[in-house]
Amino acid sequence: MGGMSCALALARYGHKVTLFERFATPRPLGAGLLLQPTGQAALRELDLLSEIETVSARVDKLSGRDRDGRIILDLAYGRRGKDVYGLGVHRGVLFNALYRKVCSMGIEQVLDADVDDVDPMEGLVSYRQGSAMGPYDLVVVADGAHSRLRERLFGTRSSSLYRWGALWTVIPDPENQCAGALRQVYDAASVMIGLLPVGTGQDGHTPHCALFWSLPVTSEPEWRQAGLKAWSAKLSHYWPEAGDMARKVENLDAVSMAVYRDTRLTRWRNGRAILIGDAAHATSPQLGQGANLALVDGIALAQALEGAPDDLQRALDNFVKARLRLVRWTRIMSRLLTPAFQSSVPGMGAARNLSLRIARRIPAFEQLMLRTLTGEQGF
Template identity: 45%
Template sequence: MGVVGCGVGGMAAALALARRGHAVTLLEAFAAPRPLGSGLLLQPTGLAALKALGLDEAIRAAGARVDRLEGRDTRGRRVMDLDYGDWRPGAHGVGIHRAVLFDALHDELSPEGVEVVTDARIVRIESLAKPVLHDQHGRVFGPFDLAIIGDGAASTLRAAIRPASRAPIYPWGAVWTNASDPENRFAGALRQVYHRAEVMSGVLPVGRGPDRAENQVSLFWSLPVADLDAFLDGDFATWRDQRLTPLWPEAAALLAERNDWAGFSRAVYRDVSVGRWNRQACVLIGDAAHGTSPQLGQGANLALVDAVELAARLDRDLRPTAVVVRAWQDQRRRHTGVYQLVSKALTPLFQAHGAFWPLMRDLFFTPMSRWPGLKQLGVLLLTGALRLGRFPPETRP
């Protein structure tokens, strides 16, 4: 098996396949694989997939328990209030630094026999029925029984598999940074503050940082992609003191010792639409197949479930590989399709210019989200467990 991309989905697929006895080669474009981004929220579905990989306990120990999602506007009104306990007693998510999750997956690859080849940017796929992969240095890898393409929402290989695919950039992105929260003021919840729909800031507890520092949080600030460069060229102290502090003084206090933008990273998201994810024995996985806005925070979780369910399906289904992959995709789209659709519908309520969308949010979404039944549906969405059909045993949350 050949896997392209050393992200969450690619590494999880390589590990899941290797642990089921497959020979796996993982090809990574960078000379030194590295995680991109700051914190993420692992939902019960992602944790179930990590349990199937034998990594859930280590991740729970390194991360921070998250019991609810809270969102309020600058007038103090509660816009969102979702508690995992409304889905299942004791249920929770885990905030984790991306680098910590990356290391947990990456450290298992070599011991499980995965061959990791770095500085191998795949530029051409030959013979889709028995894929042969060519990198920028002219090296050739394969042929493989299956090529799994997990090179992210900005995939450079997606068009080779699905020429009619589309992946436009969402108009809104974000900047992220990590900070220390020694008094654990932000423990237990993902908290967000909104000014209409034009400003959204959030703080997620992530537990241990990559340097093993404890009580870490990830802070994000949402803004239009077109403004990212100008924003990061601006004066840091002016933004912190004149924009973040009036909006959310407790979050601004996390950055009190900062003098500049060092430690901030930018995030850009894509709305990926590909139709079928596979073409013969080549298949897209994770954000390369179904990337969406981060509004529901499901990207890494869906990629983990993709990987574990694909490996399990390949083991128990003895039909030709292309047929098995198509069956796996049909099953997965009953899950991923729900989140693509709902994420696209919800995004303008929290990231948009003007007064219309926040008015719709305040008049309809917020009151309705408190109704019995609809509140439980909201929690079901949050957990990642909303799926048309049952989860297979490997990923049942």
Template identity: 40%
Template sequence: MTRPLEVGVVGCGVAGQALSVLLAEAGHRVTLFERFAEPRPVGAGLLLQPTGLAVLEALGLGAEARARGARVVGLEARTSGGRRVLDLRYADLHPEAFGLGLRRTDLFDLLFARLRRSRAQVITGREMAGVERMQLVEPDGKRHGPFELIVAADGTNSVLRGALMPSLKIPLYRWGCLWATVPDPEGLGASGLLQQRVRGTTHMLGLLPVAPDRLTLFWSLPVQALARERAIDLASFRREATALWPQAAPAIERATQSELARATYRHVSLPRWNAGPVIFLGDAAHGTSPQLGQGANLALMDAWALARSIEESGNLLTALIAYERRRASTIRYYQRVSHLLTPFFQSRKAPLGWLRDAFLGAAHEVPGVRGLMTSTLAGTRRGWFASVPLDAAGRYPLS
């Protein structure tokens, strides 16, 4: 872009913070609005893939993220009886490739400190209810702007999306999770694997290393059991989770004694990602179930792709078209695969569990299928028939 843009960003999550830094440091005048007086992360832990890690490196945060997090070498899912369901290793893509388990608080702290060092203006305690004439409007009618570009990065339950696309249906997945990050003195995460245990489609327990001495535990539950007005049945959780995975009993016991976070998810699929010069980013544009663990990675890549498209384009319209071309095939692929896989792990459809257990493990041995699975995990797919190869150092090449 040949001149600075006036940009309003709504939402201080992963996408909003990363984009604000990238645009502000490219010389654009960026104002980020956050509805909380003190911005804070939601959730317990996440898995950064080579894609997300590449963006953190570009932001100058890679080394600190690696110091805080835990190196993850792959994903292993087994039934309660020990039968292999998934066994994927980043080394199949490149010997130096890895994921990074990280607490959401750590990722937020890194991005927020980076945001504070940039030239972006951050205004907290302001909820935006709509857009009129390229001004952001609060519920009481107070206006901000006008802006040349407005970015709605206000999450899965985006208020701006609801205001601009009121007829759009954003269904809630019928299953969610309990999350907790706990100490790991027994070294359950020492293998460097994201480990899961499943029984049918109704029971799933996962352990993700997120720091040298910490694990994030997640336990699958129907959304009815996660309602805010309902108390969590800790005795049932402890009993059922321990029966599913006895070796994880210490982590389960610590989770029942900590503050458990409840998480539900929506399937967000927009007919378009922009309403004129208002563009949706991250979960506001393409929220999915966490089955593939791609949320933060897609958000970081969205921010990078939009900033790069603006930098390379002569005007805003061209930039938005270029952004869609950059992201469309990847987003479409991950939305479809996540939506397809979810019922095989979280549903009341028992036959899907039988099919998963019978065929998914064997599918690893089919030529080409293992590579497809591993590159899907790593976030490098651009569709069913295309993937971006890692570079000579095992890193994702940003473009």
């Protein structure tokens, strides 16, 4: 997301761009995404928003309840303004829209190029142990949360895997039962089930819905062994609609495990190299911000270069400064909230429910949560 958004924004300003991708055939990984107003604005800037909007699903609120139906979370985008909403989208739709544009703009691509080194001083990019390309004026490293280049080039202050991840799948929802909201059901902090409408997606006809189920990463083999029937029965126990959705899953291969990482860097830039997207600031997807941040990063970097065309270091500094406020806030909130929704710590779920119930009655706090969700809140 970050790499393609940056390539497109740079190309539009007239830069000559080369995009490196480790896969021979670029393809999306993962299921559904929630595009926040920030990500929507980035897509509008790239002239892609209307195309994506027609095949995605409008999301007006985020609602969470416990298994007895008590409301824990109820965040309506509309309370931030009349035209404020999220968009649930199939990751493939977003990926394909960006990639088609990369191709139509004639951006040079080097595929099947697993980059293993970057010389930040000379601007050289090496892949497949030895093939080097460059020198480039700037190397933008956007190789995602599990970046291999990050540690060597930029120095990582901390980068740890979360012990909990999530199982994801996308399911046809012809009756559009999931429409309108990202809905979640919790039991303590160890059970979290979510249904996110993701629009008609690739086929352009049938509405689809992403189903996710929180799970410790080490429990995945056990889950696979138990099979789909056991899973749908478990889901039905907490949330019958989610159980019905899971019954439509054809085989275990349609469900993938997502593992998250939390990363904090010593620096984002080194000589002629800069990090953007998850490579720079991976967090858990609890707040639904990662793809949005990556999309905006790409455009913000191109704009920063435009703002200081003759001074690369100043442009890069300006970019980092402009992005840090939002990134810091997202990291703090995601570190605070993730264990409250995904952990086996006794009492965590009850503490979360109580504090959120109290907080919902305080308008200023509700607005803070909403600004965090829409990606407006910085630190």
